[in-house]
């Protein structure tokens with residue numbers, strides 16, 4: 001049985017009735033959280049964030065998260081030339097189940113940045129000089145405004161010196177625009193006011209409703225706002241992820257109802273899978289299948305022709321056929337498969353008869369293959385010799401030796417007539 005420690009509420013400086021998640025050093029272990037330990041005196045409450053001591057000037061509890069208004073306790077803000085001691089934003093975190101949980105975080109995403117440069121920066125309006133911290137060979141500047149501490153604004157001769165969050169007066173200050181290019185005097189005023197830190201303890205588990213969860217998630221996201229294309233795509237993915245996370249986390253009580261977000265999420269990813277993976281894959285397979293089928297027919301004719309080339313008749317290009325027939329000038333006759341033209345093959349001036357086949361474009365070339373494979377192999381004195389052929393896509397021709405006496409049927413027909 002776990003022993004629950006007794007954690008009484010306490011007063012701390014000007015604050016009364018403070019309880020968990022806050023604690024004070026005298027509380028038994030298990031009361032509040034170590035990051036939220038307050039050090040109390042009669043008039044002041046202080047807190048350590050990232051090893052820096054801050055005076056707490058306000059505590060607010062919005063219901064799902066807390067925020068504190070703090071002022072750096074170690075910086076002499078009333079000296080003539082104050083400078084923050086830290087060169088990174090204050091926040092504290094702890095690791096729970098291998099996941100980092102940020103427990104204290106400045107409410108404002110805007111930082112004021114102090115830079116130390118070895119050369120004077122003249123042509124950059126963002127760089128506001130801090131005369132009291134500069135010397136003959138060291139130039140100190142302060143930068144304010146959105147992204148002022150990002151590397152893109154860092155001049156080559158400069159390095160980071162210190163940084164402090166810009167004041168923020170309420171949780172709604174996510175959209176609060178600080179003064180752009182504020183002078184050092186304004187920055188000192190803001191440092192004297194201090195800044196707010198929030199206690200975003202376990203964003204997800206603290207959220208009671210989907211609305212509250214979404215507000216917290218998007219507030220967290222808005223810190224990483226950027227305008228470049230890749231970041232935009234990543235943000236869309238994160239927004240989508242956050243939405244589903246809130247939806248799944250906000251499931252309460254009723255087991256039957258709690259299945260609904262899972263079903264929607266599964267349907268969504270199934271649709272994404274179909275749209276971007278399965279549909280393009282199906283189209284690709286269809287196209288590949290069609291291409292493969294036509295390729296097989298063409299390959300069959302081509303394979304056969306290559307073999308024929310080795311064995312028998314010569315293969316001619318269509319341009320050769322037009323040269324041999326002098327552009328089909330002398331027509332010898334017309335048969336069932338096409339017209340026959342007289343031609344001459346150079347060198348040697350061998351006379352030939354070229355039969356241009358007028359086949360059906362849908363035929364698979366079977367007749368052509370049969371003709372070339374049978375007649376092409378017959379070498380007999382009584383059979384007209386096939387000397388060559390042409391096949392370029394659907395244009396096909398057969399080149400025979402020329403018979404100066406013409407077709408045999410002419411003589412048979414005449415002979416029949418003379419005998420009768």
Ligand SMILES: Nc1ncnc2c1ncn2[C@@H]1O[C@H](COP(=O)(O)OP(=O)(O)OP(=O)(O)O)[C@@H](O)[C@H]1O
Nearest residue numbers: 332333334335336337340353400401402403406407
């Ligand atoms: N080798 C050849 N030499 C001279 N003339 C030819 C030769 N082959 C065909 N011819 C001429 O072309 C005409 C048509 O010949 P083709 O072989 O196309 O006709 P076909 O005998 O009806 O045959 P098919 O029905 O197979 O087309 C012939 O009547 C003949 O005058």
